[in-house]
Amino acid sequence: MAGDLTPTLLQTPQWSDDMLAAAGIPVLDAPFVSVGGGIGSFVTVDYLRIAGVPASSIRVLSNLDRPWQTYEYLTRVSQIPHRERIRSDSSSRPDNIWGFPSYAVSEFWQDKSLKPLLHVLGEPIFADYWTPRVGMVFTSMKREADRISYDSMLAKGVVRMVRRRAGGGYFTILTPPAGTAPTRRVAFRSRFVHLAVGYPGLRFLPDLQEFRERYGDYQRVVNAYESHEHVYEALKTRPGTVVVRGGGIVASRVLQRLMDDRERFGLQTRIVQIFRTYVDGPHGPHLWMRRKGGDGWAYQGFNYPKSVWGGQLKAQMRRLDGPERARLYKDMGGTNTPKRRRWQRQMRDGRKGSWYFPMQGTVERVEPRPNGGVISHVRNGNDMQSVPADFVIDCTGLTADIDRHRVLADLMLHSGAFRNPLGRLEVERHFEVKGTASGDGALYASGAATLGGYFPGVDTFLGLQVAAQEITDDLARRGFVRRIGPWRSTAQWVRWFLGKPVGG
Numbered sequence: 001m002a003g004d005l006t007p008t009l010l011q012t013p014q015w016s017d018d019m020l021a022a023a024g025i026p027v028l029d030a031p032f033v034s035v036g037g038g039i040g041s042f043v044t045v046d047y048l049r050i051a052g053v054p055a056s057s058i059r060v061l062s063n064l065d066r067p068w069q070t071y072e073y074l075t076r077v078s079q080i081p082h083r084e085r086i087r088s089d090s091s092s093r094p095d096n097i098w099g100f101p102s103y104a105v106s107e108f109w110q111d112k113s114l115k116p117l118l119h120v121l122g123e124p125i126f127a128d129y130w131t132p133r134v135g136m137v138f139t140s141m142k143r144e145a146d147r148i149s150y151d152s153m154l155a156k157g158v159v160r161m162v163r164r165r166a167g168g169g170y171f172t173i174l175t176p177p178a179g180t181a182p183t184r185r186v187a188f189r190s191r192f193v194h195l196a197v198g199y200p201g202l203r204f205l206p207d208l209q210e211f212r213e214r215y216g217d218y219q220r221v222v223n224a225y226e227s228h229e230h231v232y233e234a235l236k237t238r239p240g241t242v243v244v245r246g247g248g249i250v251a252s253r254v255l256q257r258l259m260d261d262r263e264r265f266g267l268q269t270r271i272v273q274i275f276r277t278y279v280d281g282p283h284g285p286h287l288w289m290r291r292k293g294g295d296g297w298a299y300q301g302f303n304y305p306k307s308v309w310g311g312q313l314k315a316q317m318r319r320l321d322g323p324e325r326a327r328l329y330k331d332m333g334g335t336n337t338p339k340r341r342r343w344q345r346q347m348r349d350g351r352k353g354s355w356y357f358p359m360q361g362t363v364e365r366v367e368p369r370p371n372g373g374v375i376s377h378v379r380n381g382n383d384m385q386s387v388p389a390d391f392v393i394d395c396t397g398l399t400a401d402i403d404r405h406r407v408l409a410d411l412m413l414h415s416g417a418f419r420n421p422l423g424r425l426e427v428e429r430h431f432e433v434k435g436t437a438s439g440d441g442a443l444y445a446s447g448a449a450t451l452g453g454y455f456p457g458v459d460t461f462l463g464l465q466v467a468a469q470e471i472t473d474d475l476a477r478r479g480f481v482r483r484i485g486p487w488r489s490t491a492q493w494v495r496w497f498l499g500k501p502v503g504g
C-alpha cells in the first residue's frame, strides 16, 4: 500500500518534509497534537480550549471514541460498575478545571438530596470519604466534551511513532483504521506534541503467566483487569474457593464483589487472600510518615497523601533527582487501599464464619489440580503451603515496562528520551520530555508513563490536571497561548456553569 514507512524513515531519527513526500505519506498540519485520547489528553485539551486555543489548532490522535472509554472498561472489569463509587475525592473532576462545584454539590443538585453534603461535612470521622459515582464522572465528561467540541479535534487511528522534524517541531505518524484513508500512514506536522498513552500494558506475575502459557487455561487464572465475569457466574452455580492475590484497591473491590454476591445470593464461596506483604498495624519509615494498617492491608484514603497536591511532599519532590527522588517515592509508596466500613464488616464476618482466610506468602508455582481447579504453592519464610482453589484472581498490577509501548520505546531509541529514577519517562517540572526538544517545539507527556517525576500524583485525575496546567503555562511562556488570568478564569467558569461552549 502507498504511503508507508520506509527503511530510511525508520532508521533516521530526524525527518525532513522531503523525506515524507518521497515516501508518499500525506502530511496534515496542526500546531498542537495530543496522542492517546484518554483522560490525560482530554484534560489537557480542555485547559487549552479554556485558555483560548481554537479547536482547529488541536488534534487528538486516538484509537478511542470517547476519552473515558479505557477508564470505563478498566473500572467495570475491576468491579466498579456505573452506580459504584470511585476512589478519588469530590473535587477531582476531569470535566472541571476549577474543581468547583464539586461532585458532591452536583449530586446534591441532581438528586435533590442533602445526603452528599452532610456526608462531606462529616467525613472522615463520621463516615468514609465521600467519592463520586463512576457514572457521574462519565456523564459530566460527556457534557464538557461537547462544550469544547472534542469530537471535532479527534483523528482516529493508532499512533506508531513521534519523530523530530528538521527545522523544528515533530512528525507524528498515525495509522488510520483500515479503509478510511488512501494511504497506510498519515503524518501530523506540529510544533507541539503531548503524549498521554495511559498504562503501557497488563503485567502478569511470572508464575501466573507460566501457568496460562503451559496449560493454555485462561479461565481459572485471571487478571482483575481482564473481563472475568465468568468467575462470579460460576460461583453462583456451585460453591467454590477463590484465591485473591494482592492488597490494593482492586483486590478490595474484587473481594467486596465476592462478599456481596455471597450475601445477596446466599452463596458458599470461600476466599483465600494472599498478601505478599502482610501489614499488621500502623507502619511507615518515621513518625511523620505513617500509615494505618491491619489484617494484611495498608490503609490510605486516596491514592496519594494530601501533601502531594500542594504541601510539603510536593515542594520536596520538586527539588529531588536520581536516587533521592526514588527513595522518597519508596517511602510514600506501597500498595494501599481505603478503609471502608462495609467491607471491613464483611471481612470480620468472613474471618468469624471461617470462609475468608487472609495469609502472607509468595506464590512460587501454580499447577492444575487433577480433579479440576488449581493449586498455588505458597512460601512464607521456610514454610511451604499448598492452597487448592477453583479460581485465582490476580489483582497485583497493571503497569508493564514503558518499552512495551511502541511509541515510548521509539522515543527512547531515536529521540533522546530517557528513563526517570523509577524507570518511566523522565519529564521536566513542566512535563516536557527531557532530551526531546526540537527547535521552537516541545514534546510533553503526562500520566502513568511518567510516574516517578518531580510531581508524584501524575497518574490520577487531579494529577493529570496539574500536568495540564503546567503544560498550558509553558505554552504561554512560549507565546502559543495566553495565560489564564483571573478575569478569563472567572468568565470561563461562568460559561462552564451555564453549559455554554468555550468562547474565543
Ligand SMILES: Cc1cc2nc3c(=O)[nH]c(=O)nc-3n(C[C@H](O)[C@H](O)[C@H](O)COP(=O)(O)OP(=O)(O)OC[C@H]3O[C@@H](n4cnc5c(N)ncnc54)[C@H](O)[C@@H]3O)c2cc1C
Residues within 6 Å of the ligand: 035, 036, 037, 038, 039, 040, 041, 061, 062, 063, 064, 067, 068, 070, 071, 074, 075, 078, 086, 087, 088, 092, 157, 158, 159, 160, 196, 197, 198, 199, 398, 407, 446, 447, 448, 459, 460, 461, 462, 464
Ligand atoms: C481501575 C482504575 C481505577 C482508577 N480510579 C481512579 C480514580 O478513582 N481517581 C483517579 O484520579 N484516578 C483513577 N485511576 C487512574 C487514572 O486517573 C485513570 O486510569 C486515567 O484514565 C488515566 O488517564 P490516561 O489518559 O493516562 O490513560 P487512559 O485514559 O487509559 O488513556 C490513554 C489511552 O491512549 C490510547 N493509546 C495508547 N497508545 C496509543 C497509540 N499508540 N495510538 C493511539 N492511541 C493510543 C489508549 O486507548 C489508552 O487507553 C484509576 C485507574 C484504574 C486502572
